[in-house]
Amino acid sequence: MRTRLQCSVLALIAFLSLNSSAQTKKLKIYISADMEGVVGAVTSDQLGPQGFEYNRFREFMTEEVKAATEAAFEAGATEVVISDSHGNGENILIEKLPRNVTIVRSWPRPLMMMEGIDETFDGVIFIGYHTSTTNMSGVRAHTISSARLADVRLNGTSMPEAGINAAIAGHFGVPVIMISGDDAIVKEATGLLGNIEGAVVKWAISFHAAKTLTPEAAYALIRDKTKRAIARIKEFKPYKLKEPATLDVRFKAYRPSELLGYLPIVQRTDSHSIRFVGKDIIEVSKFLEFITNYEPSLEP
Ligand SMILES: [Zn+2]
Secondary structure, three states, X not given: OOOHHHHHHHHHHHHHHHHHHHHHOOOEEEEEEOOOOOOOOOOHHHHOOOOOOHHHHHHHHHHHHHHHHHXXXXXXXOEEEEEEOOOOOOOOOHHHOOOOEEEEOOOOOOOHHHOOOOOOOXXXXXXXXXXXXXXXXXXXXXXXXXXXXXXXXXXXEEOOHHHHHHHHHHHOOOOEEEEEEEHHHXXXXXXXXXXXXXXXXXXXXXXXXXXXXOHHHHHHHHHHHHHHHHHOHHHOOOOOOOOOEEEEEEEOOOHHHHXXXXXXXXXXXXXXXXXXXXXXXXXXXXXXXXXHHOOOOOOO
C-alpha cells in the first residue's frame, strides 16, 4: 500500500512527463497560397501588378494567409512554412506575417506551388485556390497557366492545381487538411481529396464574376476552418499517386507540343498534347515546371 505522499509524487511525475511530451510534440503545417480564390478577387484588376486593385488584394491575400497561420499556431502548430504561389510569387506582404514563419518566394521551383514540403510536415492548407481549366465553373478557372494550358492530367484524370499539389504532398506522406477559395474549387477539391475542410469565401457566378464575403468575414471563416482541420488532422489521408506517374498536357497553342515531341522522353499524343511518364510526382513536377518556365531567351 502506498502512502499519500508516494501517490502524489507519482501523480506529479505522470503529469510532468505528459506535459513535457505535449511540449516536445512537433506539428508542422505547410500553407500554399494562390490569389484567384482570395475573397473578392474576380478579374486581372486584382491579380497582378498592372491591376488597379492589386495592392489592396495583396493585403487581402496576406491577411487570409495570416488568419490561417495564426489559427494553426493557436490550434497547436509548432512550425508554419508558407509558399507564395501566385503570379510572380512575390505577392504576400511578408512583414505582416508572424516572426516565427518562413516564406518561399518567386520561381522557378522544382516542387512548384509546394516547394519546401517534405516528410516532416503533418498537414497542408491551400489558401486562395481556384478550379481547374477543365471545370465549367469557378472564378478564373485554369491549371498552372491560363494562357498556355488547356488540360493537365495525372494518370488520366484532369487535375486542378489542388490535385497536383496534393499528390506532391502525398509523395511525402502529408495530407491536405483544408482549402479556401470559391464554392467551385471547394467542391472540386473535396470531390478529389475527400472530406477536407473547405472555406468558401465567395460563390462563382462566371469566369469573371462572383458573389463574395467581405474580407473580415473571410478571415474569420478561414480561422475557424483551419482550427477544425487541425482538430481533425488524424482523420486525413495523404493523396498518393500510383507510380510511375503519367502526365498528359494539352497546350492551347500548336508549337509547344510539336517541339517537345522532338525529345525522346516526350510522346506527342495529338496535335496539341504531349505525354511524359515520370518515376514519381517529383519528376512530373520538375518536368511541368520546366515546360512552363523554359524560354531560350532566359537571362541571366
Ligand atoms: Zn493558381
